[in-house]
Amino acid sequence: MDILNLIRISAKALMRNKTRSALSMLGIVIGIAAVIAVVNLGEGLKQSTANQLSDMGTNLIMVMRANQRRGGVSMGSSNVQSLKVRDCELIAKNAKNVTMVSPVVNSGGQLVNGSKNWSGTVYGGSPDYLEIRKYEIATGVNFTDEDVKKYAKVGLVGQTIVKELFDEDEDPIGKTIRIGNMPFKVIGTLKEKGQNGMGMDQDDLVVMPYSTVQKRMLGVDYIQQIVCSAASEDVAEAAVEEVESILRVSHKIPDGGADDFEVRTQQEMLEMMTSMTGMITTVLVAIALISLLVGCIGIMNIMYVTVTERTKEIGLRMSIGAKNSAILLQFLTESIILSLIGGVVGMLLGLLLSYVASMAMSLPFVVNVLWMVIAFVSCAILGLISGFFPALKASRTDPINALRYE
């Protein structure tokens, strides 16, 4: 008996019981839909995290102060004052794979504009800071190296601050507002960036020349962080090594000595975030797989019922010359057809579900093709498994008894 014939016979048998076939598919449909939806949503979440991290700056390399021990006493990372502007200059001069460098000094304070006030954060950087962190200027201009030299009291403000401190029809450019006790002139506004992967508002900031923050606000000569941009993603590793060796020399750290700084790449942060979303996805997929398993048991159950109910048909088929193997294959094929159709419907439903959910949660809609293939193949296998025992039972029917079965 050829395979086409087999499929025809099985399909006809299934068509004779449309409602039941559809209902027994339902388990598989829901199971596969759940798996596909969860996997696609997980993928979307992952990509959205990745997008947000790359919003922080392409090829971003961050140099942070590290915990340092001096004479066996832990100094705590926030007390470490080892990073200096000079380090930035050395990196800019010597690191071939680094295109832009900016020191980061941050401070906070109450922002005041007339009767309005808002607690804001100030980031002090070089003129490159905006580009490294992927901020774009909405209106106005960036500050210059000249401003850095003169500790100029100028700053650019994010959209959240624009909203909180200015009236809707008020142009912030040229206005002088205060942060703490220091007045400064708003020379530009930044384009909106939204929240980052951790839910932090990236528009709630003031960017000023680092020297202004250092001298006029904090009165310090160290910096808290260095941000750099690697020339490309491919050389990010090399750039990290360059930065590390430059800083080790500059900080006079002996061979084998612990660094008093820590270099992190955007890639590492991405891996951290994706491993988190990956874990959540795995748990959800596991739950979805349970529902798929229940679906399979449903098919097996229905196939058993079908075999019993169609005892007479089996007897007839055998009496007119169907071999036991033909009966076995027929019922196996029926079960595989059920699970495959269920699988395909489930995949479509899962796609639809994940699409709707992605839209609702404003995540990117991503289709995980690998899992689509896995789902399809596992449907066939599950159909085979759940159909096997009922089919075996059918093929072992004794035609004499089956023909008399009422």
Added chain:
Amino acid sequence: MNEKQSIIKVENLKRTFVVGSEEVHALKGVSFDICQGEFVSIMGSSGSGKSTLLNILGCLDQPTAGEYYIDGISVRTKSKNELSEIRNRKIGFVFQSYNLLPRTSALENVELPLVYNPDVSHRERHERAQHALELVGLKDRMGHMPNQLSGGQQQRVAIARALVNDPVIVLADEATGNLDTRTSYEIMSLFQSLHEQGKTIAFVTHESDIAVFTSRTIFLRDGHILRDESVTTKSAAAALAALPVENDY
């Protein structure tokens, strides 16, 4: 006894069932021949062994002892799969309860035996099924589902199904048992016309007024052949005509 080729040859056939600790001897040594073109009825009361005999003749069961040849093939040594093939090529079954597949058209029901024969193409299957349905007078009912057909028509479909593989013998098991007298006579008339066309038919029944339409009767009792005699065949068509016109409804 007949110069014609013997289709079925049964020699000292025995069949014993083990029920619990007891042995039940359903057939205790039965021998007969059925030749090509014969229309034989196998009669006997319940428990006489006629169902057991029919199962063995139909290659659904195998004898405990004795030989059974169908179309010259010894059945005793055949495997399950080989028996399936013999059933598929050599035998046509007609059952008491028709055993048509529900929600499947008459034509597709008739095609069914050929589905299990890989030598028959899709097209040939279709043509042969159509021809078989024409033969039983259901040319205009091919697309009907079993539940759209009367009992007599359903049995005709079943007969067409039994004929479609061009078997060497048609085995009918109480084929008129579910039908009223008039329809029974119609079916017997159909069997008679098939017989006239040269078909070999073995008809199992317990009704003697049905057996009279055949040309030979084998009586079974308690696993033995009680009588094996030729009978003067009564025309089913004439019997049908002699029935009073039904006006009692």
